[in-house]
Structures are given as structure tokens and as C-alpha cells.
Amino acid sequence: MRHLAHIKPLRGVLPLRTFRSPTVTAHTLFRRLRIALRRSRLVQIGLLVGFWLAGEGVVRLTGLPLPGGLVGMAAALGLLGSGLIRAGTLRRGANWFLAEMLLFFVPAVLAVLNHREFLGLLGLQILLIIVLGTLAVMAVTALTVELCCRWGIGADGQPSALD
Incomplete structure (x- = not known):
């Protein structure tokens, strides 16, 4: 840097010695x-x-x-x-x-095709259980959200002090 010492920095430009590795x-x-x-x-x-x-x-x-x-x-x-x-x-x-969720279900669909018994009455029973289970989970989730919302609102209709 000594050989550049005679160069004066331009206005608005930092001098060379101020540049350091970050x-x-x-x-x-x-x-x-x-x-x-x-x-x-x-x-x-x-x-x-x-x-x-x-x-x-x-x-x-x-x-x-x-x-x-x-x-x-x-x-x-x-x-x-x-x-x-x-x-x-x-x-x-x-x-x-x-x-891309469909890609994760492809192996399950192929497994069903390997087991022909799932395409008959047994498959309908399993499908009914899955649908009822899904509806039960959705209902419990909705009730939980409703109770949490009611818990957060006081008797006067205003949000509680916890909010």
C-alpha cells in the first residue's frame, strides 16, 4: 500500500486503507x-x-x-x-x-392393487372407517377451536386480558 500513499482519496470514496476483509x-x-x-x-x-x-x-x-x-x-x-x-x-x-402430496400416496395405491380383497366388501368397510374417523377428527377440531375462541372472550363480549 506504500506505493499508493501519494494518491489522495476522492471525495465520497473511502481511502484504500479502510478496505479490510469482512x-x-x-x-x-x-x-x-x-x-x-x-x-x-x-x-x-x-x-x-x-x-x-x-x-x-x-x-x-x-x-x-x-x-x-x-x-x-x-x-x-x-x-x-x-x-x-x-x-x-x-x-x-x-x-x-x-x-406434491399425491406422490406420497402412489405407493399406497399400488399396494391396494396388489391386494384384490381391498376392492370388495373389506375395502368398503375400511373406507367407511376412514371417512367416519376423518369426520370425527374434523368435528373435535372444530369444537376445540370454538371452545378456545369462547374462552378468549369474556362475559362482556370483549377479548380477555390475556390477549
Whole structure:
């Protein structure tokens, strides 16, 4: 830089000696990670798969009688509810999974074609159980949401102090 010492900096332009290699701090890395999570669908899909694998690990270590995907989903829901992860962090990856959901059902359809007994009375009974189970889950969910909404509104019709 000595050979450039005789050059005076132009007005509005930083002198050469002020240019340094950028220092990478933990804050900078965390910020870059957040930006990458929000922009990249692939990274979000990887994060969702990571929750699933973490749930599988917890189930295997603890011996819980639950599917690992359910435990991973509960962990993701807990982090979303606590505010540690924002919904935008998982939105694009989750939308991809929802858009491509049909691909996940193709193996199940092929399995049904291998078992002809599902195409008769047994298949109708199973279909009836699935439909009734789905309706029951929807009804319980609707009642739970209704009760939570009523719980959040006081006797005077105003939102409670907890809001």
C-alpha cells in the first residue's frame, strides 16, 4: 500500500486503507442462515426432514410409542408457537410438500392393487372407517377451536386480558 500513499482519496470514496476483509461474526452467520432459510425451498425441506429425523431419534432413544414424524412435528409446532422459528421459515417447504402430496400416496395405491380383497366388501368397510374417523377428527377440531375462541372472550363480549 506504500506505493499508493501519494494518491489522495476522492471525495465520497473511502481511502484504500479502510478496505479490510469482512469479519464474520456469529450474528452475521445467524443472519445469513435466516435469509437462506426464507429464500430457499430446498433448505426449508431439509429443515422439515431434519425435524422428522430428530423426532425419530427421540422416539428410538426414549422408546415412546409414537411415530417419529409426530414427535418432530410437535417439536416444530412448539418452536413456531414459542416464536423461535417464524412461519416464513417453513412456509415454502411445507407448501411444496402439500403440492406434491399425491406422490406420497402412489405407493399406497399400488399396494391396494396388489391386494384384490381391498376392492370388495373389506375395502368398503375400511373406507367407511376412514371417512367416519376423518369426520370425527374434523368435528373435535372444530369444537376445540370454538371452545378456545369462547374462552378468549369474556362475559362482556370483549377479548380477555390475556390477549
